[in-house]
Amino acid sequence: MTAVEIDLPETENARVARWRVDQLARAGYDREAASLLADARHVDLHDAVELMRRGCPVDTALRILL
Numbered sequence: 001m002t003a004v005e006i007d008l009p010e011t012e013n014a015r016v017a018r019w020r021v022d023q024l025a026r027a028g029y030d031r032e033a034a035s036l037l038a039d040a041r042h043v044d045l046h047d048a049v050e051l052m053r054r055g056c057p058v059d060t061a062l063r064i065l066l
Contacts (some may be wrong), residue, residue: 020045028052033062040066 010018020038025031027049037043043065051061 024048029058029061033058036062037065 017038021031021034023045024034024037029037029048029052037048048061048065051064052058056064
């Protein structure tokens with residue numbers, strides 16, 4: 001038996017989460033940290049990016065934001 005690949009449309013929430021991960025990664029977060037922050041909808045993206053811009057270490061930024 002062969003696997004069947006189904007191309008399901010991406011949901012709006014999935015698009016937003018993927019976009020947030022991309023923006024956070026571009027700001028300097030590693031993919032794991034970016035994913036954690038993107039999934040935490042209470043985290044303000046602008047605040048997260050600003051912390052990186054100011055040179056905040058990722059682990060400190062995570063403690064502040066989460």
